[in-house]
Amino acid sequence: GAVVSQHPSWVICKSGTSVKIECRSLDFQATTMFWYRQFPKQSLMLMATSNEGSKATYEQGVEKDKFLINHASLTLSTLTVTSAHPEDSSFYICSAEGQGRNTDTQYFGPGTRLTVL
Amino acid sequence: GENVEQHPSTLSVQEGDSAVIKCTYSDSASNYFPWYKQELGKGPQLIIDIRSNVGEKKDQRIAVTLNKTAKHFSLHITETQPEDSAVYFCAASRGSQGNLIFGKGTKLSVKP
Numbered sequence: 001g002a003v004v005s006q007h008p009s010w011v012i013c014k015s016g017t018s019v020k021i022e023c024r025s026l027d028f029q030a031t032t033m034f035w036y037r038q039f040p041k042q043s044l045m046l047m048a049t050s051n052e053g054s055k056a057t058y059e060q061g062v063e064k065d066k067f068l069i070n071h072a073s074l075t076l077s078t079l080t081v082t083s084a085h086p087e088d089s090s091f092y093i094c095s096a097e098g099q100g101r102n103t104d105t106q107y108f109g110p111g112t113r114l115t116v117l
Numbered sequence: 118g119e120n121v122e123q124h125p126s127t128l129s130v131q132e133g134d135s136a137v138i139k140c141t142y143s144d145s146a147s148n149y150f151p152w153y154k155q156e157l158g159k160g161p162q163l164i165i166d167i168r169s170n171v172g173e174k175k176d177q178r179i180a181v182t183l184n185k186t187a188k189h190f191s192l193h194i195t196e197t198q199p200e201d202s203a204v205y206f207c208a209a210s211r212g213s214q215g216n217l218i219f220g221k222g223t224k225l226s227v228k229p
Contacts (some may be wrong), residue, residue, distance in 0.1 A: 006160075034216070043206060043219045044161070104149045104212040108160040116199050 003095050006109035008085055013084055020080045021112045023094030028064050029074035030096035034106060035067070038091045057082050074098070084116040119144035121209050131228055136197050138143040138223045140207035147209040150183060151217070159179045163185045164205075165192070168212075180196025197227045 003026040013019050015054040021041055023033060032051050036044040048064075050056040051070035060062045066088075068080040077096075091113055120143040130136050142150075148169040154159035166179045167174045167190065174181050178197075183190040190209075194201055204224050208217040 043221045046216055049216065051120075104210060105151065105163065105166065106217060108153070109165060110181075111158070111160045113158070 002107040004109040010113040012115045026097040030098035031079040034095045036093045119218040121220045134195045138192045142209040153168045153206045
């Protein structure tokens with residue numbers, strides 16, 4: 001139980017293009033989903049928190065117009081990196097917490113490796 | 118806001134030995150403390166968690182202790198195996214009222 005998937009697992013794109021990453025909770029309904037960014041050998045940095053049907057809450061320093069988050073259903077959230085640049089290359093990880101489970105427990109997806117050329 | 122310090126940053130043990138990783142937190146309102154294991158190129162996996170109403174929790178070879186007064190909690194792994202090698206992160210939060218604040222991680226290496 002508590003399975004969270006991400007797609008794609010890795011993506012390479014050209015500078016200036018947009019990339020969409022999907023995060024799905026497979027066996028539970030996620031009232032809240034989180035998006036993190038992780039640089040090599042560093043800890044996880046929270047980018048934003050999204051609740052189903054409402055606008056995401058972004059952490060300080062994260063550009064909401066660059067990192068578009070949509071949480072359209074209780075099992076799906078998407079992160080779109082718009083006009084990607086090489087400095088956006090990173091490991092993006094989502095997590096989910098929600099109904100039917102301890103509501104403060106976050107279950108993480110496997111991550112998406114983004115490389116911007 | 119909350120600050121979580123984690124030590125050591127690297128830990129090397131022989132197979133079969135025990136490993137202990139320690140974390141301290143600053144927010145006395147924090148009441149939920151999970152530990153995650155992250156293998157290279159993968160997402161973090163929840164291995165054990167503890168809430169502030171208990172002092173210790175154990176799951177087979179893994180245990181976590183919490184000292185609310187001193188604001189620190191520790192992960193204990195006994196009878197370590199090479200497959201325990203990974204980066205371990207501690208975290209703290211105010212439960213459903215707050216986000217997880219992570220420590221900087223501990224790279225554990227278990228040598229056969």
